[in-house]
Amino acid sequence: MSNIAHLAAQSAREIQQAQAVVTHNLANSGTTGFKADLYQAQSSYLNAVADGTATSGSNGSALDYSAGAIAQTGRDLDVAITGDGWFQVVANDGTLALSRRGDLRVDTDGILKDATGKTIMGNAGPVSLPPYSSLSIGTDGTISIVPMGELPTNIVALDRLMLVNPPVEQLVKSADGMVRVDDMNRLEPDANVRVAVGALETSNVSPVGAMVEMITLARSFEQHIQTIKSAEELDASSASIMKLE
Numbered sequence: 367m368s369n370i371a372h373l374a375a376q377s378a379r380e381i382q383q384a385q386a387v388v389t390h391n392l393a394n395s396g397t398t399g400f401k402a403d404l405y406q407a408q409s410s411y412l413n414a415v416a417d418g419t420a421t422s423g424s425n426g427s428a429l430d431y432s433a434g435a436i437a438q439t440g441r442d443l444d445v446a447i448t449g450d451g452w453f454q455v456v457a458n459d460g461t462l463a464l465s466r467r468g469d470l471r472v473d474t475d476g477i478l479k480d481a482t483g484k485t486i487m488g489n490a491g492p493v494s495l496p497p498y499s500s501l502s503i504g505t506d507g508t509i510s511i512v513p514m515g516e517l518p519t520n521i522v523a524l525d526r527l528m529l530v531n532p533p534v535e536q537l538v539k540s541a542d543g544m545v546r547v548d549d550m551n552r553l554e555p556d557a558n559v560r561v562a563v564g565a566l567e568t569s570n571v572s573p574v575g576a577m578v579e580m581i582t583l584a585r586s587f588e589q590h591i592q593t594i595k596s597a598e599e600l601d602a603s604s605a606s607i608m609k610l611e
Contacts (some may be wrong), residue, residue, distance in 0.1 A: 384583055388405070388576055397569050398468070401429050401570060433567065434567045436567055438564060442563070445566075447529070452466060452529070453486060454486075454487040454530055457544050462550035463550070464547075464550075465545070467480045467482065472495055477493070486527065489526045489528055490525050496511070499513070504563070507559070509523070528555055530556055532547045
């Protein structure tokens with residue numbers, strides 16, 4: 367394969383990877399608190415190899431940490447972080463992780479979880495609620511209840527949502543799709559993180575923008591495939607001429 371065809375094929379593979387990222391983002395455009403994956407492509411000098419071909423380019427992925435819009439729901443257990451910050455949760459594998467998803471609910475055992483079943487952490491550990499007649503969450507994340515059988519004025523503050531705000535450069539998206547830092551156990555609660563109650567943060571994916579990007583990538587992919595075909599035809603013509611000589 368000629369250098370031109372080789373480079374076009376490599377670029378086509380990178381475009382396919384980018385398409386997969388955009389497809390994933392588009393599928394999660396309606397997911398609460400979802401952060402879009404970004405596809406990064408970096409150029410590099412051509413590197414000739416033994417068989418006469420050349421390689422160029424490298425790629426990777428990152429995360430768009432920009433905030434989504436705040437949508438009012440009016441539900442007492444819906445909370446959205448305003449500005450920077452994260453909830454600390456227990457992921458499906460039992461390890462600590464970070465989340466912006468605030469569609470909370472209490473399971474039959476009194477454990478506070480999000481809509482995907484991940485346990486919500488408080489400053490004192492996993493949030494476990496005793497029987498109550500009403501529950502409220504303050505803008506600072508304080509969880510208060512009126513114990514079952516008590517007067518409405520007998521409000522008891524149980525815990526505070528574990529709200530943290532590590533530097534963005536320390537954040538890493540793990541293979542399970544959860545965001546973490548290297549040492550989750552060392553994170554300290556940040557009193558400056560605030561939440562909006564009765565609201566949820568929407569995905570930061572723009573469906574229209576993602577669709578436009580998909581179309582652009584598809585056209586670029588087709589152009590690279592055409593380049594490969596043209597290079598192969600050129601190689602075939604050159605080979606024919608060499609035989610005539």
